[in-house]
Amino acid sequence: MNERTVSVKTAGAVGGLDVGAIRRDFPILSRTVGEHPLVFLDSAATSQKPNQVIDAEAEFTRHHNANAHRGIHMLGEEATQAYEGARATVARFLGAPEPETIVFTRGVTESMNLVAQGWGRTHLREGDEILITEMEHHSNIVPWQMTAAVTGATLRYIPLTDDGLLDLSQLGSLLTERTKIVSVTGMSNALGTITPLRQLADSAHAVGAIIAVDAAQLAPHSPIDVQALDVDLLGFTGHKMLGPTASGGLYGKSDVLESMEPMLGGGEMIHEVFHDHSTYKSAPFKFEAGTMPIAQQVGLAAAIDYLDGLGMANVRAHEEEITRYALDRLLDAGATVYGPKDASIRGGAVSFWFKDVHPHDLATILNEQGVAIRAGHHCAQLAMRRYGVPATARASFYVYNTKDEVDALVGALDHAQAIFS
């Protein structure tokens, strides 16, 4: 349904990607801000989408649109096949054993709430502990606070080192037989840190806990194999990995998914409805109430095809190289960087503070130079407080970014300095 014009390696390509060819797939990257070319360094907030993805979603809607799992008619069959085909594509991408281990959601926020509510409210009671980390995105904090309030379970945090790593020195006292679930980001959107998932999974399993992963940042930027990582649940979001807004899902081991209650009730998730009770389908369908983001999951499958065409190892290598370059140049320019300084153990979201220019002012000034960065707390207020800053500036990179764009960023910092000196 979607044509793939993916980019092939050329000689001097960074990390094995032909970034010039890739950029031609992203029409938005040709935009300008005033007389400056757009330099988009905010992919950690949402990535841009290639024509292949936009076209796949539009093509589905234009020629195959119908509700999935409902219609006997031709369009109904086509829509069901496209939707279930997308599930199989996602499963393959994550190394999941079978499509039925993938629940579709409208994004990782819904996924983590489904974990906190669907698993948490049935499995947790007073005295139980939930272990998360201080670098979590609010979508992996607030749902647990809500679940803790309802169940009486206690929420505990793995602290951070000064370098922006998980401080695992106290893991022994934090992770005990009271711990029922460890829920942790795979890659921090605020600090860039990549967390040791397999190690945490083993530690969690050793005390009888399960482990859930917020892979909002990890899935777009790194190869993932859920079976090799041995994680129990893993949420991801399509719009950060070249896919449409409203796409995403939750991987879960079959027995863990079956042990969960649905979060939303409605059509298609039920088996039978009576006046006083209902029976549900089995996973993943019992979690997919109502009409799902059908065209969007079809778009997500096209995004995965695009990423597969590039090769996730190449994607990771490209970003590691750019991130290394960016860290060097920002530190040289006098910026304070929060998070690990070693590109090999982190992703491409680089949080910093430049001299005494407030991040909001910096973002406004950079925007006038065409450079789009994010300023704020990045939905990680606990991490901000840990490092004593109310906000940071954040540049983040993806498959379409170049070292030239890092130079544009660093060059634009001079303007800020000129204004505020």
Place this chain on the structure above:
Amino acid sequence: MNERTVSVKTAGAVGGLDVGAIRRDFPILSRTVGEHPLVFLDSAATSQKPNQVIDAEAEFTRHHNANAHRGIHMLGEEATQAYEGARATVARFLGAPEPETIVFTRGVTESMNLVAQGWGRTHLREGDEILITEMEHHSNIVPWQMTAAVTGATLRYIPLTDDGLLDLSQLGSLLTERTKIVSVTGMSNALGTITPLRQLADSAHAVGAIIAVDAAQLAPHSPIDVQALDVDLLGFTGHKMLGPTASGGLYGKSDVLESMEPMLGGGEMIHEVFHDHSTYKSAPFKFEAGTMPIAQQVGLAAAIDYLDGLGMANVRAHEEEITRYALDRLLDAGATVYGPKDASIRGGAVSFWFKDVHPHDLATILNEQGVAIRAGHHCAQLAMRRYGVPATARASFYVYNTKDEVDALVGALDHAQAIFS
């Protein structure tokens, strides 16, 4: 962002719509099934989308994509304006007093769950009653069963008359001061029935209850003025009203929305996050956790522009005329119709059973003639049981359907009869 080539009235146009011109906006309607032209009579499941909507969503993604309410950069501003502009468009369409009374969701299933959880779990306790009807879609039943199970409140049902209307003769005993909320469909997807919302709202308010409406079918097919109807909450779904999958929302009176708890926790719905608690934004933002279906709500706004261009009164008149014709022809052909037989008090979803051909067989046979209908329980098992049928065949109409298509449907019934006689 979206160009409007809406169709103008021409002389003999049905119900004031130029259906020929409208059909040219929907590329999927030119498809064929074998040698037969596609006759799409399943809009109650999901409507088709005009080019204007598909293009608006694609154009947003191709040239203005960014996360809303986050970025200081140019794209961030553009995305925020498009998203909030869509909220204003929806508010105008529903007659809501201000954009902030509209919460965006991924569809009416999420909306009704938000009502049942966000309102229900804070406002209901043992002894309280929830009043719904036997013609509800599962998305307005199952969430209340879940809330009843958690809160101890009791779920009661307004029964149906043999004609498919609400049997309001027992309303006095069903709607009492124990009733805290009445939640009712505005138009049944299984029977076509239009419910007397203003009357129910007045009755509910008279006993101190609030009223929530599932407008999944009403909003696409009829003018709505939430203030004139005096309803407290009203959910709707974009994909049934020419909009993208994953678009939709919930209207609520400001004080009712403020009295509700969020259903999902995460980014952007919070004010401040601490280790042990968080504070939330005010409505509607406290209900919009994480990255929302941004491009999809922009597409929904384009759908509303399209419908506004046609005029919702014309849409209703057109459908009433087609439905009247379809009822006549189906009854003539010997079909048994479930739901009101008077087109002036019902919408265009016509449920029927044709002689002794099982609906599943009928749908398969009609499909081979190019006619797409739905067969099944239409997520309304209680209504099916009320009328003693396991399933029905359902034809449903929208702005692009013609009387010729009704003829094609009725003509195709002969094939079924020939096969099964």
Place this chain on the structure above:
Amino acid sequence: MALDDIYKEVILDHYKNPRNKRELPGAELQCHANNPLCGDEITVFAHVDGGAVAEVTFQGAGCSISQSSASMMTEAVTGVKIGDARGLAERFRGMMAGDVEPAEDEFGDLVALKGVVQYPIRIKCAVLAWDVLQEALDGAGSASGAQPHTV
């Protein structure tokens, strides 16, 4: 795709004149399942003797595919060893998944259902009776493919 791929004579015959459609008093095995999506219902009754399915009947209501499939099934497994009945159920499922090419002599009338593969949403109808049979042979109680769970 053409209608006579699915509404073959033999299917319509089994639908209009179902074989072995009755209760079986004193049956050791009895199992029921439904597919609420379309309202198909099947109960299978079986009498086992010496490791073989001595007699098998069904009751039910639903579309032509679900009911004819049940009727054909009763003919196909009567007098067959339990292990072989299970094997046939597996291969029937394989045919409906498009993986197994049916052997005419083993499948008999069941071959007629092969055309249903082209109508994926109807496959559930064709398979329902076989689900119930398998559950019955497993000696399990009430079966439901959907593993329902109560609110």
Place this chain on the structure above:
Amino acid sequence: MALDDIYKEVILDHYKNPRNKRELPGAELQCHANNPLCGDEITVFAHVDGGAVAEVTFQGAGCSISQSSASMMTEAVTGVKIGDARGLAERFRGMMAGDVEPAEDEFGDLVALKGVVQYPIRIKCAVLAWDVLQEALDGAGSASGAQPHTV
């Protein structure tokens, strides 16, 4: 849009040399609010005498827009009748909504903030100090535009 629309001399001057930035011991009115999105914080202290804002100071931290706006505000409302201060707050908000054309003599330095209208997400920064002032004048306790609600 050009940067000197927003980073005008006078704004940078108020940012680098804020006026009336100190606590006001014994102030009858005191109010605090923050905008966690960017980490802006403002506390306003006011001393009221004879129906007028006799003295007003602020404390806070944040971006140049939020802090310069607070500094300018203290200058603009010192010695002004409470009703007039409220009116100015209303008109300032109107300017930031693009509805009110500021009168140079009433607005003074505040006119400089007009350019912020072109940066919608920064409007919250410019308005924060005025939110706090209004809450303070309402005699209310701790203010927060977002009406936070605790989990």
